[in-house]
Amino acid sequence: MDAREMKVKAAEAALAHVEDGMRLGIGTGSTADEFVRLLAEKVHGGLRIQGVPTSERTARLCVELGIPLKSLDELPELDLTIDGADELDADLTLVKGGGGALLREKIVAAASARMLVIADESKLVNTLGAFPLPIEVNPFGHKATRIAIEKAASRLGLSGEVKLRRGGEDVFTTDGGHYIFDASFGRIPDAEALSGELNSIPGVLEHGLFIHMASLAIIAGEAGAWTLKA
Numbered sequence: 001m002d003a004r005e006m007k008v009k010a011a012e013a014a015l016a017h018v019e020d021g022m023r024l025g026i027g028t029g030s031t032a033d034e035f036v037r038l039l040a041e042k043v044h045g046g047l048r049i050q051g052v053p054t055s056e057r058t059a060r061l062c063v064e065l066g067i068p069l070k071s072l073d074e075l076p077e078l079d080l081t082i083d084g085a086d087e088l089d090a091d092l093t094l095v096k097g098g099g100g101a102l103l104r105e106k107i108v109a110a111a112s113a114r115m116l117v118i119a120d121e122s123k124l125v126n127t128l129g130a131f132p133l134p135i136e137v138n139p140f141g142h143k144a145t146r147i148a149i150e151k152a153a154s155r156l157g158l159s160g161e162v163k164l165r166r167g168g169e170d171v172f173t174t175d176g177g178h179y180i181f182d183a184s185f186g187r188i189p190d191a192e193a194l195s196g197e198l199n200s201i202p203g204v205l206e207h208g209l210f211i212h213m214a215s216l217a218i219i220a221g222e223a224g225a226w227t228l229k230a
């Protein structure tokens with residue numbers, strides 16, 4: 001089974017958690033895209049859901065495939081969000097934001113009664129941090145914010161490159177018009193401590209550590225799909 005097939009397997013298993021009438025947060029990324037494609041088939045078969053997309057990219061795919069959408073302002077309380085992750089550990093602490101949608105993803109997940117993560121088994125790690133941590137920042141004063149991030153990390157004994165994400169020649173900007181730093185701190189032994197430090201920096205809008213947000217993960221590997229509970 002290749003990585004795409006595993007993503008499809010995880011997405012298929014996630015569909016079993018979607019019930020008629022649900023208000024559904026819809027994630028971003030290649031795994032979430034597979035879920036959207038399968039969800040569209042169910043919608044065409046009569047399943048009634050209202051989706052809230054976590055990015056413009058996901059919104060476009062949903063519209064293309066005929067999935068009914070609402071904004072989070074129209075539907076501020078959701079039943080379930082289904083989203084991918086860049087890394088997750090056994091406690092269901094996640095690193096997200098590889099696709100650049102972390103702020104909206106976190107807002108949507110926080111507005112949901114439950115968050116379900118779908119991933120291929122390569123995403124499951126013992127300790128988070130091999131994947132650089134995305135940190136979404138206000139463009140205003142972003143160089144000062146980078147220095148503050150480096151100082152905050154060093155208070156926890158962490159160091160490494162904090163790199164401004166680019167999209168080709170230009171600085172990458174999120175759907176909200178913000179920048180992203182990808183922080184290669186290596187192993188993150190205490191995600192809560194790092195989260196607290198980053199959240200105390202005024203220029204940081206959000207970081208990609210999702211702590212105590214996901215209640216269930218569906219992981220797909222060669223042997224099929226299995227679940228991990230928080």
Ligand code: 5RP
Pocket residue numbers: 027028029030031032083084085086095096097098099100101102105
């Ligand atoms: C986007 C995300 C994605 O969920 C994450 O990057 C995983 O993406 P993929 O399913 O393509 O591996 O956080 O901001």
